[in-house]
Amino acid sequence: MLIELEHRDRVLRVTLNRPDKRNALNTQICRELIRAFEDGDDSRDVGAILLTANGTVFCAGMDLLESLEADSMQLAGLHERLFSIINHIRKPVIAAVHGPALAGGTGLIANAHIVVAAPDAKFGLTEVRIGLWPVLVFRAIELAMGERRATELSLTGRVFGSEEARTYNLVTEIADDPVARATEIANLIAGYSPIAIGRGLDYVHRIRVRDWDHAGRIGHRTRDLLLESEDYQEGVRAFLEKRQPSWPSLKNPDSAT
Numbered sequence: 273m274l275i276e277l278e279h280r281d282r283v284l285r286v287t288l289n290r291p292d293k294r295n296a297l298n299t300q301i302c303r304e305l306i307r308a309f310e311d312g313d314d315s316r317d318v319g320a321i322l323l324t325a326n327g328t329v330f331c332a333g334m335d336l337l338e339s340l341e342a343d344s345m346q347l348a349g350l351h352e353r354l355f356s357i358i359n360h361i362r363k364p365v366i367a368a369v370h371g372p373a374l375a376g377g378t379g380l381i382a383n384a385h386i387v388v389a390a391p392d393a394k395f396g397l398t399e400v401r402i403g404l405w406p407v408l409v410f411r412a413i414e415l416a417m418g419e420r421r422a423t424e425l426s427l428t429g430r431v432f433g434s435e436e437a438r439t440y441n442l443v444t445e446i447a448d449d450p451v452a453r454a455t456e457i458a459n460l461i462a463g464y465s466p467i468a469i470g471r472g473l474d475y476v477h478r479i480r481v482r483d484w485d486h487a488g489r490i491g492h493r494t495r496d497l498l499l500e501s502e503d504y505q506e507g508v509r510a511f512l513e514k515r516q517p518s519w520p521s522l523k524n525p526d527s528a529t
Contacts, residue, residue: 274301276326277308282319282462283455284312291327297376298335299342302350306357313361319462319469323367323384324451330393333375336402351376351408358383358412359477362470364461368454369393369443374431379409382416382442385473388454389434389443396431397422415480416442465503465519 276287286308288295295301312318325331339347355376357365367384372394381387381395397406397413406413406426414422417440425432437443447453461469475494479487498504503519510517 273304274298275304275308279318281459282317283322283458284308284315284318284320285322285324285455286312288323288325288331291325291329293335294329294332294372295325295327295377296332296335297351297354297380298338299347299350302354306350306353309357309361309365313363316466318363319464319466320458321361321363321365322454322458323365323381324454325370327371329371330369330373331377331380332372333377333398348408355379355383355409355412358385358415362473364458364469364473366454366458366461368450370450372431374398375406376409378442379406379412382409382412386444386454386457387442388445388447388450388457389437390450391434391446391448393434393437393443393450394431395433395437395442396429397425398429398431400426400429413442416440463519465501465507465517467501467503468498471498 274288274290276285276289278285278287286305288301288305290296290298290301297305309321312321334351353360364386365384366386366388367381368388369381370390370393373381374394374396375398378395378397397409399406410422410426413425417425421440432440434443434446438446445453471494475490478490482490503517506519507517
């Protein structure tokens with residue numbers, strides 16, 4: 273297996289496990305990642321997904337040797353699914369990054385909702401250096417950093433560190449132990465209402481590029497559904513009684529999709 277899976281306390285930990293190849297993304301690891309994300313999204317027992325990597329390199333990007341021999345249409349289809357995960361799943365993804373996360377590695381973490389990076393982490397859209405453009409990761413990068421910055425990084429292919437990545441909104445925070453901090457965040461989020469999280473992420477996705485009025489209608493409907501949910505009723509009762517709510521409520525799991 274090119275990824276390791278560990279499910280503990282409603283957090284699914286997904287670890288890239290190809291350290292001898294700098295965790296480069298070949299077709300097998302892409303398939304395994306997609307399956308892990310989608311299975312985690314479908315599971316009632318998963319409240320958050322934690323993405324980590326073994327070895328000194330988080331991810332060096334696409335497996336270049338394989339790219340010369342693989343079917344280009346098949347490869348593009350896999351990359352399209354992988355690098356648009358943020359649009360397709362409704363479970364929060366928290367990434368813990370150390371060392372280089374370049375090209376497709378940068379695209380991979382741009383698909384996380386929260387990114388915790390080590391001080392030594394490095395990022396960059398380096399595809400232009402080998403005569404390529406980061407086409408399939410560009411939309412996620414643009415979503416995180418904006419079109420102008422994403423274009424500049426694509427044009428220059430330059431590598432930048434954690435502090436700069438944080439100013440660009442690619443990284444959420446910097447921690448000496450990113451895995452420990454990301455795990456803390458994942459455990460916190462996984463303890464919240466799965467209905468609120470699922471509907472909230474769906475709302476964020478659905479209002480993207482919508483006009484103000486359309487987004488407002490989606491927001492009103494989302495709020496109405498949340499106000500009617502058992503999780504909200506339980507949350508209010510717990511607050512008034514000064515106790516912890518008994519989440520996750522799984523009596524109606526379909527309502528979170």
